Amino acid sequence: xxxxxxxxxxxxxxxxWHPAAWRAPNSRPTELFSARYWTDVVATAERGLxxxxxxxxxxxxxxxxxxxxxxxxxxxxxxxxxxxIAATLAPLTHHIGLIPTVTTTHTEPFHVSTAIATLDYxxxxxxxxxxxxxxxAEEAQHFGRREITDPTPAEFAALIATGELPGHAEALFExxxxxxxxxxxxxxxxxxxxxxxxxxxxxxIDRDKLHYIDFEGRFFRVRGxxxxxxxPQGQPVITALGHAPRIYEFAATxxxxxxxxxxxxxxxxxxxxxxxxxxxxxxxxxxxxxxDLVVFLDTDDDxxxxxxxxxxxxxxxxxxxxxxxFTGSAEEIxxxxxxxxxQGVDGFRLRxxxxxxxxxxxxxRLVPALQHRGAFRTSYPEGSLRGLLGLSTTVPNRxxxx
Amino acid sequence: MSTPRKQVILGAYLxxxxxxxxxxxxxxGSQIDFSSxxxxxxxxxxxxxxxxxxxxxxxLRERAGQIFDQDIIGRPDTFGVLAAIxxxxxxxxxxxxxxxxxxxxxxxxxQFATLDHLSGGRAAWNVVxxxxxxxxxxxxxxxxxDPSDRYVRAEExxxxxxxxxxxxxxxxxxxxKDSGRFLARPDAGSFEFRGRQFDISGRFTVPRSPxxxxxxxxxxxxxxxxxxxxxxxxxxxxxxxKLREAADFYRDIKSRAVxxxxxxxxxxxxxxxxxxxxxxxxxxxxxxxxxxxxxxTGQTALILLEQIWNRDLSGYDPEGPVPDVxxxxxxxxxxxxxxxxxxxxxxTVKRLREVSEAKKLTLRETVIDQFERGPIVGTPAxxxxxxxxxxxxxxxxxxxxxxxxxxxxxDEFVDRVVPLLQDRGALRTEYTGTTLRxxxxxxxxxxxxxxxxx
Ligand SMILES: Cc1cc2nc3c(=O)[nH]c(=O)nc-3n(C[C@H](O)[C@H](O)[C@H](O)COP(=O)(O)O)c2cc1C
Numbered sequence: 100x101x102x103x104x105x106x107x108x109x110x111x112x113x114x115x116w117h118p119a120a121w122r123a124p125n126s127r128p129t130e131l132f133s134a135r136y137w138t139d140v141v142a143t144a145e146r147g148l149x150x151x152x153x154x155x156x157x158x159x160x161x162x163x164x165x166x167x168x169x170x171x172x173x174x175x176x177x178x179x180x181x182x183x184i185a186a187t188l189a190p191l192t193h194h195i196g197l198i199p200t201v202t203t204t205h206t207e208p209f210h211v212s213t214a215i216a217t218l219d220y221x222x223x224x225x226x227x228x229x230x231x232x233x234x235x236a237e238e239a240q241h242f243g244r245r246e247i248t249d250p251t252p253a254e255f256a257a258l259i260a261t262g263e264l265p266g267h268a269e270a271l272f273e274x275x276x277x278x279x280x281x282x283x284x285x286x287x288x289x290x291x292x293x294x295x296x297x298x299x300x301x302x303x304i305d306r307d308k309l310h311y312i313d314f315e316g317r318f319f320r321v322r323g324x325x326x327x328x329x330x331p332q333g334q335p336v337i338t339a340l341g342h343a344p345r346i347y348e349f350a351a352t353x354x355x356x357x358x359x360x361x362x363x364x365x366x367x368x369x370x371x372x373x374x375x376x377x378x379x380x381x382x383x384x385x386x387x388x389x390x391d392l393v394v395f396l397d398t399d400d401d402x403x404x405x406x407x408x409x410x411x412x413x414x415x416x417x418x419x420x421x422x423x424x425f426t427g428s429a430e431e432i433x434x435x436x437x438x439x440x441x442q443g444v445d446g447f448r449l450r451x452x453x454x455x456x457x458x459x460x461x462x463x464r465l466v467p468a469l470q471h472r473g474a475f476r477t478s479y480p481e482g483s484l485r486g487l488l489g490l491s492t493t494v495p496n497r498x499x500x501x
Numbered sequence: 502m503s504t505p506r507k508q509v510i511l512g513a514y515l516x517x518x519x520x521x522x523x524x525x526x527x528x529x530g531s532q533i534d535f536s537s538x539x540x541x542x543x544x545x546x547x548x549x550x551x552x553x554x555x556x557x558x559x560x561l562r563e564r565a566g567q568i569f570d571q572d573i574i575g576r577p578d579t580f581g582v583l584a585a586i587x588x589x590x591x592x593x594x595x596x597x598x599x600x601x602x603x604x605x606x607x608x609x610x611x612q613f614a615t616l617d618h619l620s621g622g623r624a625a626w627n628v629v630x631x632x633x634x635x636x637x638x639x640x641x642x643x644x645x646x647d648p649s650d651r652y653v654r655a656e657e658x659x660x661x662x663x664x665x666x667x668x669x670x671x672x673x674x675x676x677x678k679d680s681g682r683f684l685a686r687p688d689a690g691s692f693e694f695r696g697r698q699f700d701i702s703g704r705f706t707v708p709r710s711p712x713x714x715x716x717x718x719x720x721x722x723x724x725x726x727x728x729x730x731x732x733x734x735x736x737x738x739x740x741x742x743k744l745r746e747a748a749d750f751y752r753d754i755k756s757r758a759v760x761x762x763x764x765x766x767x768x769x770x771x772x773x774x775x776x777x778x779x780x781x782x783x784x785x786x787x788x789x790x791x792x793x794x795x796x797x798t799g800q801t802a803l804i805l806l807e808q809i810w811n812r813d814l815s816g817y818d819p820e821g822p823v824p825d826v827x828x829x830x831x832x833x834x835x836x837x838x839x840x841x842x843x844x845x846x847x848x849t850v851k852r853l854r855e856v857s858e859a860k861k862l863t864l865r866e867t868v869i870d871q872f873e874r875g876p877i878v879g880t881p882a883x884x885x886x887x888x889x890x891x892x893x894x895x896x897x898x899x900x901x902x903x904x905x906x907x908x909x910x911x912d913e914f915v916d917r918v919v920p921l922l923q924d925r926g927a928l929r930t931e932y933t934g935t936t937l938r939x940x941x942x943x944x945x946x947x948x949x950x951x952x953x954x955x
Contacts, residue, residue: 121676121683128676128683132708134587134619158607160690160704170687177674177690177708180615186584187619190535206608209559209639210578217581221535241607243701289575298525301798302570309561309568322638324561324568328533328575413681 105436105474106446106488109144109461112155113175115453116393119414121175123453132179134187140454141188144195147462148479150487151196153229153448156181158202158238182214189221196484198227198338203278204271205233205242209321212285219330224483227336230279230353232271262343272349277316279337279353284312286334287496288324310498332483333494342421344373351378355490356387358448360422367444384491387445391422395452396429396460403427407452422450429464437474509892509927510769510899510941512554512596513545516907520572521796523905530908532573535585537908542586545593548915549929551940552594552625553586554901555579559603560636562838564804565813571800580612587620594937596625596718601654603640606661606699613715614666614707622711622936627718627738630655635837652725657698659733668692669709712936716943731757735943736769738901742875747772747896767944769898775876775905778913782879789878792905793869802868808836809849819865823857885921
């Protein structure tokens with residue numbers, strides 16, 4: 100195996116990332132809200148030995164961003180809570196990492212910490228968290244506790260052109276940084292051996308091994324300790340999607356790995372440089388960089404390009420995405436992954452255009468192609484998600500005295 | 502008997518953060534590993550229980566500013582465990598205690614509706630209302646809620662949550678690939694709720710779930726709590742396990758339900774209970790005494806009294822009389838982070854002193870006498886008979902049953918008592934309904950269009 104083995108995960112979002120994915124012949128749109136659908140899809144991913152699945156979520160119905168009052172009825176305008184989907188999958192899977200998206204803007208960091216720690220228990224060390232902020236007025240109105248304005252068209256243009264965040268979004272990322280800090284401190288607030296069950300003294304825990312976190316920030320205060328003992332991984336894997344240097348800074352401060360979106364044209368080089376700059380003062384392990392790609396792969400019946408064209412016809416619009424869109428064969432994408440891997444990308448997160456079809460092609464075609472090149476494992480090693488991803492598996496506890 | 506035999510409703514409670522779960526027992530297992538939760542849930546399903554039940558506490562308890570170290574500490578996230586149990590069971594209801602104060606309606610509605618989808622219609626929410634500023638220290642909301650407002654907030658939270666659940670109709674998802682129509686109407690999930698606590702609007706992400714509205718439980722015994730439950734809950738988790746007080750509570754809640762325009766059958770009363778089995782009644786009583794002595798040590802007894810006195814009682818002898826000092830209701834809380842049911846400290850202290858004197862009991866014995874919740878003790882036949890009689894005497898509609906031993910404590914109940922309950926015709930031998938609501942014998946929902954505060 101290559102010295103820098105590539106890692107491969109998938110991002111799951113409903114029937115797939117194409118708005119018409121639910122209409123593809125093999126899609127099961129009436130089952131999108133059932134455990135069976137999610138179990139089947141993730142079983143495919145696990146058969147393919149993938150490192151992880153992420154599960155998309157937000158506190159609004161899926162659909163075009165910043166398009167309120169949109170009355171389309173031809174798209175999947177509904178979703179389940181991603182944390183609970185992951186929790187349902189935990190006892191039914193054995194090796195694959197489970198990374199739900201949980202937002203930080205309207206949620207309580209204390210609850211988030213407990214939820215991900217618990218997922219780590221139910222999955223026996225395979226939990227992660229994709230951090231996300233809720234940047235829109237719509238989500239804020241679902242809670243009614245604070246005003247958040249949508250970016251203006253000018254702010255939105257600046258964001259795309261220069262990566263500059265509108266002022267209020269800046270605050271949301273500061274808040275997210277604090278939220279992650281709180282969550283991490285809570286995970287450490289119990290030392291691993293805090294539970295002593297000393298029958299002689301009748302002490303269940305050694306209270307000296309529990310720690311108040313006493314976090315005070317601009318947005319909230321949290322005292323701790325956690326109600327949940329330190330999770331099996333110590334620190335479950337934290338991830339974030341980023342498109343701009345400010346978000347890379349957030350990721351470098353808060354996350355273990357960042358999902359990025361290089362274009363086919365330019366490749367990952369510039370993003371890798373920006374991340375190196377953003378992470379210059381990062382302590383500990385380097386931030387791992389995973390490139391996102393939306394994929395429509397060739398199948399027995401059709402090429403990926405034909406499949407995409409048909410979906411575009413059905414939705415009446417050319418598909419576009421923040422991530423590069425790949426159509427083609429397993430061999431072709433294996434070439435692309437190998438090339439970007441050589442350039443320094445640690446791994447990939449593929450977003451299946453159509454969940455059932457593209458996941459089947461990833462597991463059944465791409466993975467064998469990579470294995471054939473010696474670029475991907477042929478079985479799961481024992482252990483945690485951190486271990487699978489090559490992150491250190493002995494995570495020091497910030498509160499433990501040495 | 503001429504009236505048909507009432508069916509006993511059974512919930513399984515996994516003993517968590519409390520003083521009576523025997524963590525010191527040689528067979529006691531993990532309180533946090535999923536395998537413990539899985540074992541208990543599978544056992545309950547084998548015994549045809551209606552549901553699995555989890556309590557909640559959002560902060561570690563403290564005594565005099567120090568974290569408790571004597572009892573079980575630490576628990577997992579309620580939603581995360583229940584969703585995982587959904588995967589390893591088929592019929593068992595999944596009841597989660599979740600606070601109405603430290604969560605927002607949008608996320609509560611979303612999480613319970615999701616659990617209902619992923620479990621195929623087995624979700625239940627036990628609405629609790631702890632309000633204290635102490636718990637608030639772990640949350641952005643802080644301790645903002647005045648105690649007298651807790652049911653105001655709970656009621657409004659529940660109405661908002663129902664408005665969200667009702668924002669989707671059962672037939673809103675068409676998902677017709679040929680026509681390309683996914684939604685039946687463009688505004689599926691649209692909601693608007695304005696009240697004293699919440700002013701929210703937008704679109705709810707989760708389509709109507711199998712039960713439409715997950716089952717609502719309530720735990721809380723004040724007049725406000727009773728009215729809230731009588732008007733809103735499908736079942737009430739009660740602390741009254743002795744027949745006389747239980748029957749009073751039963752009548753009270755059912756009549757409040759009628760006053761609120763509901764049928765008495767619309768709300769089920771479920772006391773918490775534990776059990777001890779033996780091959781003879783005498784052996785069971787012996788066993789129970791031994792367990793109880795382990796559960797209520799002198800130190801535990803003092804700590805339980807400190808909650809009422811609200812002061813340090815560590816200088817008192819557990820084998821001596823009940824403390825002669827007066828409670829200090831106005832001092833800062835001496836013990837924090839524990840649901841507190843005592844309304845009037847002075848009246849409680851007076852009662853404890855009287856009982857202690859009349860029955861010639863030590864402090865520790867008085868605590869046992871007054872605070873045990875009437876465990877069901879005896880041979881399997883005796884326990885089956887007691888449960889059946891209790892329910893048929895309208896002491897309750899069933900029980901939420903816990904064992905002092907995690908995770909295997911429920912096994913012997915299921916192996917030895919459940920078949921006897923089934924022989925008596927008091928417990929189903931197969932699940933009949935597809936949802937928890939069906940299995941509990943609750944009336945079906947009329948329709949999503951019914952106004953939420955009808
Ligand atoms: C049987 C029972 C179980 C309860 N379980 C919990 C619990 O798990 N978590 C919690 O925060 N409060 C719990 N409570 C506390 C209640 O939610 C409520 O805060 C308390 O009873 C005060 O309300 P009240 O004055 O109406 O009784 C429980 C109460 C009862 C009676």
